[in-house]
Amino acid sequence: MERKEYAVIVLHEIYGINPHIKWVCEHYLESGYDVLCPDFFKGKEFFGYSREGEAYQYFIDHIGFNSMTEEFEKILQKAHSNYKRVYLLGFSVGATAAWLCSGLESTVDGAICYYGSRIRDYQFINPKCPVLLIWAKEEKFFDVLELSNALKTKPFVRTHILDGKHGFSDPFSKNYNEQSQKIAQDLVGRFLHSLKGR
Structure with missing residues (x-):
């Protein structure tokens, strides 16, 4: 069976598939991509934003970056048998997982990471594919500009810092910033278009 062209794999935040x-997922389906969205909660109902602490603790206790990345390697290998190009799109912890996967050999064709704050713990990763890092200007726990400047020196890495707080691209969040969300979506669209020519 002939492989399809492009797949975008969406990696969810600590809240689950909310x-x-x-x-x-709907946006990228409408844009012509096949979309895959692994459920690392294994069918457990997603957490509401008011349960952030509980959601984070559940992620740490039951998922974690190591098991998320290991499971994701298997998903990527299977996806590559069905698609010519496989792109990752992660948010927050999903962005950190996408960053970790970008360092794997020959499994990822491009990674987009929205406000992956824990990437700061994995600065040693050297991506093997193009990576687009999108940051919120306002983060509580680290210096965004300092991290962005450190990472953009790496081959394949592009970084952008946009106005707003963590979660600015989420229209369901109190931190939603419509202007920054549109800018980010345009950056992602252009990034994906550029990868098609590689």
């Missing part, structure tokens, strides 16, 4: 992640 309305925001479904909204993102």
Whole structure:
């Protein structure tokens, strides 16, 4: 069977596959991509934003970056048998997982990482594919500009810092910033278009 052209794999945040992640998947389906969205909660209902602490603890106790990345390697290998190009699109912890996967050999064709704050713990990763890092200007726990400047010196890495707080691209979040969300979506669209020519 001939492989299809392009797949976008969406990696969810600590909240699970919530309305925001479904909204993102719908957008890329409408843009002509096949969309895959692994559920690292294994069918457990998503957490509401008011349960952020509980959601984070669940992620740490039951998922974690190591098991998420290991499971994702298997998903990527299977996806590559069905698609010519496989792109990752992650948000927050999903962005950190996408960053980790970008360092794998020959499994990822491009990675987009929205406000992956824990990427700061994995600065040693050297991506093997083009990576687009999109940051919120306002982060509580680290210096965005300092991290962005450190990472953009790496081959394949592009970084952009946009107005807003963590979650600015999520229309269901209190931190939603419509202007920055549109700018980010345009950056992602152009990034994906550029990868088709590689």
